[in-house]
Amino acid sequence: xxxxxxxxxxxxxxxxxxxxxxxxxxxxxxxxxxxxx
Amino acid sequence: xxxxxxxxxxxxxxxxxxxxxxxxxxxxxxxxxxxxxxxxxxxxxxxxxxxxxxxxxxxxxxxxxxxxxxxxxxxxxxxxxxxxxxxxxxxxxxxxxxxxxxxxxxxxxxxxxxxxxxxxxxxxxxxxxxxxxxxxxxxxxxxxxxxxxxxxxxxxxxxxxxxxxxxxxxxxxxxxxxxxxxxxxxxxxxxxxxxxxxxxxxxxxxxxxxxxxxxxxxxxxxxxxxxxxxxxxxxxxxxxxxxxxxxxxxxxxxxxxxxxxxxxxxxxxxxxxxxxxxxxxxxxxxxxxxxxxxxxxxxxxxxxxxxxxxxxxxxxxxxxxxxxxxxxxxxxxxxxxxxxxxxxxxxxxxxxxxxxxxxxxxxxxxxxxxxxxxxxxxxxxxxxxxxxxxxxxxxxxxxxxxxxxxxxxxxxxxxxxxxxxxxxxxxxxxxxxxxxxxxxxxxxxxxxxxxxxxxxxxxxxxxxxxxxxxxxxxxxxxxxxxxxxxxxxxxxxxxxxxxxxxxxxxxxxxxxxxxxxxxxxxxx
Numbered sequence: 001x002x003x004x005x006x007x008x009x010x011x012x013x014x015x016x017x018x019x020x021x022x023x024x025x026x027x028x029x030x031x032x033x034x035x036x037x
Numbered sequence: 038x039x040x041x042x043x044x045x046x047x048x049x050x051x052x053x054x055x056x057x058x059x060x061x062x063x064x065x066x067x068x069x070x071x072x073x074x075x076x077x078x079x080x081x082x083x084x085x086x087x088x089x090x091x092x093x094x095x096x097x098x099x100x101x102x103x104x105x106x107x108x109x110x111x112x113x114x115x116x117x118x119x120x121x122x123x124x125x126x127x128x129x130x131x132x133x134x135x136x137x138x139x140x141x142x143x144x145x146x147x148x149x150x151x152x153x154x155x156x157x158x159x160x161x162x163x164x165x166x167x168x169x170x171x172x173x174x175x176x177x178x179x180x181x182x183x184x185x186x187x188x189x190x191x192x193x194x195x196x197x198x199x200x201x202x203x204x205x206x207x208x209x210x211x212x213x214x215x216x217x218x219x220x221x222x223x224x225x226x227x228x229x230x231x232x233x234x235x236x237x238x239x240x241x242x243x244x245x246x247x248x249x250x251x252x253x254x255x256x257x258x259x260x261x262x263x264x265x266x267x268x269x270x271x272x273x274x275x276x277x278x279x280x281x282x283x284x285x286x287x288x289x290x291x292x293x294x295x296x297x298x299x300x301x302x303x304x305x306x307x308x309x310x311x312x313x314x315x316x317x318x319x320x321x322x323x324x325x326x327x328x329x330x331x332x333x334x335x336x337x338x339x340x341x342x343x344x345x346x347x348x349x350x351x352x353x354x355x356x357x358x359x360x361x362x363x364x365x366x367x368x369x370x371x372x373x374x375x376x377x378x379x380x381x382x383x384x385x386x387x388x389x390x391x392x393x394x395x396x397x398x399x400x401x402x403x404x405x406x407x408x409x410x411x412x413x414x415x416x417x418x419x420x421x422x423x424x425x426x427x428x429x430x431x432x433x434x435x436x437x438x439x440x441x442x443x444x445x446x447x448x449x450x451x452x453x454x455x456x457x458x459x460x461x462x463x464x465x466x467x468x469x470x471x472x473x474x475x476x477x478x479x480x481x482x483x484x485x486x487x488x489x490x491x492x493x494x495x496x497x498x499x500x501x502x503x504x505x506x507x508x509x510x511x512x513x514x515x516x517x518x519x520x521x522x523x524x525x526x527x528x529x530x531x532x533x534x535x536x537x538x539x540x541x542x543x544x545x546x547x548x549x550x551x552x553x554x555x556x557x558x559x560x561x
Contacts, residue, residue: 001269001272001273001276002273002277004277004278005115005272005273005276005277005278006276008115008118008276008277008278009272009276012115012118012122012276012336013336015122016122016329016332016333016336017333017336019329020326020329020330020333023322023325023326023329024326026322026486026487027085027319027322027323027326027486030319030322030486031085
């Protein structure tokens with residue numbers, strides 16, 4: 001694979017799957033706080 | 038079992054007598070006047086994760102698996118991903134937020150939500166949004182039936198050793214016979230049964246099975262696809278960005294269309310499920326997770342399809358991927374069965390693919406049935422009575438699409454573009470109510486994990502109206518170019534005239550019945 005394609009793959013996959021993971025982690029954290037309250 | 042019953046009772050007990058008027062619930066637990074209260078208490082999703090899985094179930098459909106790779110291929114892969122991601126933020130997430138907030142804030146289906154937000158004289162707008170999604174349900178059940186038929190064929194081993202001609206013959210035999218009616222019936226019956234079992238026992242439970250299974254199936258298929266010899270060519274093509282493509286305005290409009298059709302933004306379905314959110318549940322973070330979840334599934338499907346096609350048919354890959362095929366389903370029903378038949382363990386991978394496709398379409402179909410049921414329930418028809426009515430109506434109204442490919446295409450065209458109008462009406466409602474006021478009282482309501490800032494006001498006031506105008510103008514222009522002489526003719530399958538005629542007829546009827554619709558739904 002060319003370097004350009006690899007960078008694009010890293011960015012798109014990182015943004016979507018990485019972003020989704022971060023959002024889920026935040027939601028998990030907030031749920032934990034709500035349940036402890 | 039007892040515990041489930043107890044939980045369900047508790048959910049009923051907490052439910053939405055807490056409805057607000059011209060604003061979200063001010064004090065949860067305060068019932069309004071008798072007329073304002075839903076005739077039946079609402080169930081609620083048992084947890085945030087159950088809600089999210091169901092919302093992702095709405096968004097993820099067959100379009101993620103067969104439309105997204107095709108449109109990406111049209112622009113030679115990677116370049117399409119850029120505008121597709123841009124409109125995730127400029128269209129999908131803002132409108133999904135509207136839907137979550139309107140459903141949670143008003144605790145009514147589309148008609149009641151519009152009526153509560155901007156007054157009963159706009160109830161017809163909510164009715165139009167509901168009508169568009171219900172009209173889509175009629176033929177979407179037929180699509181679900183095709184997926185089911187191919188799943189049965191895969192299970193029986195009939196897809197093994199298929200040639201190109203064999204695959205086309207199989208497809209033509211299916212769509213020109215009576216089988217689609219039978220499978221449409223099974224599909225509608227299964228969807229109705231799921232909805233009949235309730236929000237917790239039916240919709241939530243089914244999505245708890247469908248969505249995780251869909252993800253596992255897609256990941257297994259992805260794993261197989263990327264390990265095929267030659268698959269790297271497909272992955273490279275998928276992520277190769279030809280920057281000059283971004284200068285073509287069509288890539289931007291196609292990316293916006295893909296967002297409008299794939300995420301469920303503006304359909305009224307997310308609004309409907311949001312009616313069953315627990316009080317104090319977040320809307321902002323959940324909206325983002327729903328949209329990101331949908332796009333992540335599209336990405337898995339895109340890589341899987343590109344890798345498979347490039348590995349097995351490297352010379353024809355571009356043509357295979359971008360050819361719409363009959364009824365725009367060529368990739369799923371013509372090429373995939375042939376491609377998987379070349380793999381070792383062919384029948385297993387065909388079964389997994391069509392099972393994934395069936396789960397994706399079924400999870401969307403049940404949300405469409407629920408939307409129609411919610412509207413009838415809001416109008417005072419008991420849920421247990423409304424569900425069979427919707428099921429029977431869905432089956433009856435879907436028969437023409439099951440029997441006639443032209444009728445199917447016409448409905449797909451008219452109501453597919455109608456979804457953009459639905460998105461526009463939803464944005465209009467928020468603008469009419471006051472974007473800033475909506476953001477402060479509906480979106481940033483108590484219990485939110487994240488707050489939305491003033492950027493949202495700018496987006497709704499400027500970007501979304503421009504996007505709507507551009508999309509409708511473009512689709513009509515494309516239709517007029519394709520048929521310069523008959524573009525105005527309402528009897529042509531994919532003409533501007535047929536869209537305007539069918540929307541116009543629907544709008545005239547809904548406007549004429551507006552007072553009655555508003556009175557039935559809002560009790561005023």
